[in-house]
Amino acid sequence: MTDCCGIKNEPVKEDKNVNCPxxxxxxxxxxxxxxxxxxxPDALARLEPRSQYSMCTNRTCDIVYFSEGGxxxxxxxxxxxxxxxxxxxNCPVCYCFGWTRKKIRKEVQETGxxxxxxxxxxxxxxxRCGCEVNNPQGxxxxxxxxxxLQEFRRDRVCPR
Numbered sequence: 001m002t003d004c005c006g007i008k009n010e011p012v013k014e015d016k017n018v019n020c021p022x023x024x025x026x027x028x029x030x031x032x033x034x035x036x037x038x039x040x041p042d043a044l045a046r047l048e049p050r051s052q053y054s055m056c057t058n059r060t061c062d063i064v065y066f067s068e069g070g071x072x073x074x075x076x077x078x079x080x081x082x083x084x085x086x087x088x089x090n091c092p093v094c095y096c097f098g099w100t101r102k103k104i105r106k107e108v109q110e111t112g113x114x115x116x117x118x119x120x121x122x123x124x125x126x127x128r129c130g131c132e133v134n135n136p137q138g139x140x141x142x143x144x145x146x147x148x149l150q151e152f153r154r155d156r157v158c159p160r
Contacts, residue, residue: 020056021072022063027054034138035065035073043077055137057084064136082136083144093148094120094141095134101148108152116145 018027030053039047051067064082065073075082081091089102099116108114120142123129131140 018052018054018066018068020054020058020061020063020066021070022066023056023058023061025056025058025061027056027066028137029053030055030065030138031132033132034136037133038078038080038136039073040077040079043073046071046073055084057137059085059087061085078136080136083141084137093144095136096120096128096130096141097123099141099145104145104148105152114149116149117142120145 019025020027032047032049032051032053035047035053036044036049048067048069048071051069051071053065053067053071055065056063062074062076063072064075064078064085065071075085080095081088083091083093089105090100093099093101093104094116097120099120104114104116107116124140129140132138135141137144
């Protein structure tokens with residue numbers, strides 16, 4: 001497994017944009033290993049391993065993964081809820097280490113701050129991150145955690 005949260009020294013190759021066939025949102029490239037680990041058995045049986053998949057992050061769209069070849073996988077076909085698609089307080093923000101909106105909010109309310117970013121960063125540094133197989137976006141969750149903290153700050157749940 002690669003270190004999905006590690007610093008990449010190589011330039012990121014820009015692929016052409018692929019739009020979700022349902023909502024038109026620009027998709028984010030996702031490696032096949034992510035789909036293999038998160039699709040339910042019936043959906044996994046339809047996976048075309050040689051296809052390139054993208055993720056639709058539009059919250060209102062039921063499609064999670066799609067390919068240029070027309071393969072589609074919906075939220076109901078994954079083993080886990082999808083952070084980008086869910087407002088549920090118990091939906092994982094960090095799939096590897098169990099951080100949810102609810103857990104982050106509770107910590108902030110009890111202590112006035114969140115240790116989520118520093119704790120996750122320590123785990124990443126120790127080589128424990130498995131975002132490519134645990135997180136439906138197939139990449140590091142720290143951006144999601146930061147967005148939740150920003151959301152809490154806007155709503156005055158979290159101090160600056």
